[in-house]
Amino acid sequence: KCPMADMATRMLTFPDPLTGELLPDDNVENQVATFLVAGHDSTSTAITMLLYQLAQHPEVEERVYREVMATVGNGPISWEALGKMEYCMQVVKENLRLFSPATWYNKMSPADRTVQLGPYEIPPDTAVMISTWGLHRNPKVYPNPERFDPDRWSPEQCAGRSPYAWLPFSYGKRACIGAQLSLIEQRMVLAELVRRFHIRLDSSTQLTISEPLFLNPQGIYLRVVARTQEAPPPTTFVASQPASDFDVGDLEGLHGKQLVVLFGTNTGSCEDLADKMYRRGTAMGMACTKAPLDAVCQADSLPLPKGADGVVLVITSTYNGKPPENAKQFDQWLGSPEASERLQGVRFSVFGCGNRQWAATFVAFASKVDDCLTAAGGQCLVPLAIGDMDTGDAEAAFARWDVAFCIALLRSHGLPLPKDIAASLYPKVLEYDTYLLQGKGYGDLPVPEREAVRDRSLGTAAKLFATGCKPFEAAPLCNRELLVGAVGRSTRHIEIALPEGLAYTAGDHLGVLAANPEEGVQAYLDY
Secondary structure, three states: OOOOHHHHHHHHHHOOOOOOOOOOOOHHHHHHHHHHOOOOOOHHHHHHHHHHHHHHOOHHHHHHHHHHHHOOOOOOOOHHHHHHHHHHHHHHHHHHHHHOOEEEEEEEEEOOOOEEEEOEEOOOEEEEEEHHHOOOOOOOOOOOOOOOOHHOHHHHHOOOHHHHHOOOOOOOHHHOHHHHHHHHHHHHHHHHOOEEEEEEEOOOOEEEOOOOOOOEEEOOEEEEEEEEOOOOOOOOOOOOOOOOOOOOOHHHHHHHOOOEEEEOOOHHHHHHHHHHHHHHHOOOEEEEEEEHHHHHOOOOOOOOOOOOHHHEEEEEEEEEOOOHHHHHHHHOOOOOOOOOHHHOOOOEEEEEEOOOHHHHHHHHHHHHHHHHHHHHOEEEEEEEEEEEEEOOHHHHHHHHHHHHHHHHHHHHHHOOOHHHHHHHOOOOOOOOOOOOOOOOHHHHHHHHHHHHHHHHHHHHHHHHHHOOOOOOEEEEEEOOOEOOOOOOOOOEEEEEEOOOOOOOOOOOOOOOOHHHHHHHOOOOOOO
């Protein structure tokens, strides 16, 4: 059973955290109608066109397959693993560029002034229709715009592009509230289908598109062929484990220290993260408090620890540059003389959640909180950390912030780092044996003993070095020069025999571990 309450349960039984009132029945009815249409038709249309594009581009399907298998293999796809599938996100974004389910939307110009839109003067309070079909096919932004090319969304190609050139979910206060859920659904469907099946277009396909409300593609017929190849183990499986799954343990040096976790949220996501930090502090033996940001400035205001007495953590989202509902009073209070007095000397760290698609206001409120705490004389324990929902990196960024906070906290109290944290920070140092025989060094040992010590030490070092890279011995089958004549360089054709059970396909990487000559090793040891 899912531990999270579903949408219907939340609407019917969860009161407003500020007023304590339940959602009115007529509002619930309206929301259900919205979910049935906007929450179904839009994403189902996007997935339909996504599979249509995939069926016509087997090279894209293969890249998706390789990324999924390298990340999770046949294992379950976690939220963190989904965030690592960057090419899957590129494919989804490119499909939404070409076939946004909502092909247009209206925006109202400011009611109190005339604005300039390029060469056009827009009167106050004017409805402006934006065509995503035209916006996403601007050849000045997207060369050869009709071509399906997921590489348009590589970090290099996105770097100089305006964030307003891609708006399948609209923008601003009336942007699609389900954008992130839709992106998750599309990537999950893409990953789950491609790792199990080949998707191909049937010859009977005759695509027609109408637009009763959302884009409505018809006439698509796909052939789904099961994959038969046994999947290799994922190459990033270990790395995909949550980085914050470590146990610092109960630390006597933190007993009596306070941890105040403040959150700002409208949807509950940041409160979930605050719960994690609350549990983290409690497990370390700290006296913990969790509260919304507004609790700091209300009548019975929440006390904040200063200096070595404790730490204040702030986890907050931003909504179109504004604070969440349970942080609006705190936002106004930040600039007051009382705030400057109470925040001086407070040790703090801020984690901001946002989405870079809203470039103009990305984590604006979290940044403001961080700046105000610093300006008031607070002591920053860990720099502002940011979780970007657009890239799926929010959970991983939070895990890194969690680790950084624990390290900074322990070091500030002169406490040693637990082994599981230290091991994740520093590479394992190779172990070597040092021998001293009756005051003599290695070079003074008799040759048989010297060789035995050397072989044993080198064997230990080689074993430790090879633990993480899984090496294998490969016999060369062919090694010939390709260049003819005195060209000043060499290009060789090399073929090797792979061990049984090991597969190599185009695009894989092969590393070569070369051993140093024994005489070089011997000379170094003698030195």
